[in-house]
Amino acid sequence: MNIHTFENEQELNEAGAGIITGLVQMQPGAVLGLATGGTPVGIYEELVKAYKKGRVSFKKSTTFNLDEYVGLPEDHVESYHAYMKQHLFDHIDIPAGQIHIPDGNAPDLIEECKRYNKELEKAKQIDLQILGLGHNGHIGFNEPDHSLVSGTHLVELKQETREANARFFASIDEVPTHALTMGVGTILKAKSILLVVRGEDKAEIVHRALTGPIQTEIPATLLQTHPHLVVLLDAAAGRYFK
Ligand code: F6R
Numbered sequence: 001m002n003i004h005t006f007e008n009e010q011e012l013n014e015a016g017a018g019i020i021t022g023l024v025q026m027q028p029g030a031v032l033g034l035a036t037g038g039t040p041v042g043i044y045e046e047l048v049k050a051y052k053k054g055r056v057s058f059k060k061s062t063t064f065n066l067d068e069y070v071g072l073p074e075d076h077v078e079s080y081h082a083y084m085k086q087h088l089f090d091h092i093d094i095p096a097g098q099i100h101i102p103d104g105n106a107p108d109l110i111e112e113c114k115r116y117n118k119e120l121e122k123a124k125q126i127d128l129q130i131l132g133l134g135h136n137g138h139i140g141f142n143e144p145d146h147s148l149v150s151g152t153h154l155v156e157l158k159q160e161t162r163e164a165n166a167r168f169f170a171s172i173d174e175v176p177t178h179a180l181t182m183g184v185g186t187i188l189k190a191k192s193i194l195l196v197v198r199g200e201d202k203a204e205i206v207h208r209a210l211t212g213p214i215q216t217e218i219p220a221t222l223l224q225t226h227p228h229l230v231v232l233l234d235a236a237a238g239r240y241f242k
Contacts (some may be wrong), residue, residue, distance in 0.1 A: 001210065001224070003231040005238030009198070012232050016130075017046030019194055019230065021056040023128050028060040028084060033129035033187070034088075035066050035140075036080045037165075039196050040130060041087055048091040058094040062123055066131070066140040066187075068104040070154070070178035077169050079104070091134075102152060102180035104231060113152040113180060119184055120152070129190035130204055133197045136160050137205055137218035141181035144217045150185025192228040200236040207240035 006012035020043070023030050034040075050056045065080055074081040081101055089099060099221060100119050106112035120126075131139050141160045142148055156178055157165075165173040187193070197206045208218035210231065216222075223229055233241065 001211070001226075001229045001231065001236075003233065003241055005233045005235060005241060007235050009234055012196070012198075012234055013042035013046045015147075016040070016043035016194065016196055016232055017050060020047060020128065020130070021050045021157070023192075024056050024058060024061055027127065028057065029062070030127040031062045031064065031125065032125045033064050033066065033182070033190055034084065034127040035130045035132045035196075036083045038130045039132035039198055043196065044087040045129075047088065051092045058092045060098075062098045063094065063100060064120060064123065064126060064182070065101040067179050067181040068102045069176040070104040070109065070180060072104060072176050074103075074105065102182075104176075104180055108128040109154050109180060113154060116152040117178070117184075117186075120182070125187070127189040127192065127194045129187055129221075130210065131193060131195045131223075133195065133202055133206055133209065133220055134161055135164055135202060135205055137209055137220045139184065139187060139220050139223070141179045142184050142187075142219045144219060146216060147214045148151055148219055148222070149183045152180060153183055155181055184219060188222060188226055190226075192230065193223060193226050195223060195229065195231045196233075197231070197237040198234040200239070202237045203239045204231065206231075206237055 001235050066079045072079045102116050103112050136144050141155050162175040165175050216220040
């Protein structure tokens with residue numbers, strides 16, 4: 001595990017984007033696992049800048065998003081489909097057919113999970129999985145539980161996750177109660193993982209996740225078992241690592 005702490009958010013963003021562009025430059029057909037939420041926004045901004053400067057092309061890359069809310073229309077500004085377009089896909093040259101995001105509006109959600117798993121199987125392996133971290137230690141929307149699920153599945157979001165994400169909605173009542181998420185098996189199968197964590201409010205959980213006992217009640221602790229994990233922390237999130 002390689003942990004880097006940054007005093008400056010911009011440097012963190014550039015380092016995160018640099019890892020992704022470095023991979024895609026060397027391996028244009030790379031399979032990228034993407035996260036949403038507040039954490040990767042600055043990294044996506046840097047990716048767009050790199051693309052606009054002609055430093056990288058995503059024409060041959062494939063992407064798989066970690067998750068999507070259930071029942072939120074795709075064109076709702078807070079859907080992860082809309083988020084990805086707004087922050088990345090509308091500004092780079094990735095062909096639409098190479099983008100994968102679970103469909104939280106599919107008529108049969110269980111079938112949709114199976115379909116997503118099949119697409120992931122066809123891609124064989126994610127080369128680089130980008131992750132944020134929930135305050136309760138979730139990765140993707142794999143919430144703390146007695147056991148964890150390997151493949152893509154339907155989850156009920158924990159109240160604390162809905163509260164954390166309420167900042168993006170008019171009120172907590174508008175935050176969906178369920179989501180589809182890639183499972184921890186798929187996440188851990190990625191060749192490399194880039195975990196990005198920001199903010200004082202995540203300092204304790206990221207420290208427990210990376211140094212505490214491995215347990216399904218803190219899903220991110222399983223990342224300790226991954227052979228190629230890179231962690232980027234801002235100074236506030238990294239305070240217990242100093
Ligand atoms: C998002 C995702 C979640 C977030 C996590 C942190 O696709 O899978 O695990 O990474 O909830 O969210 P932010 O970055 O908004 O603090």
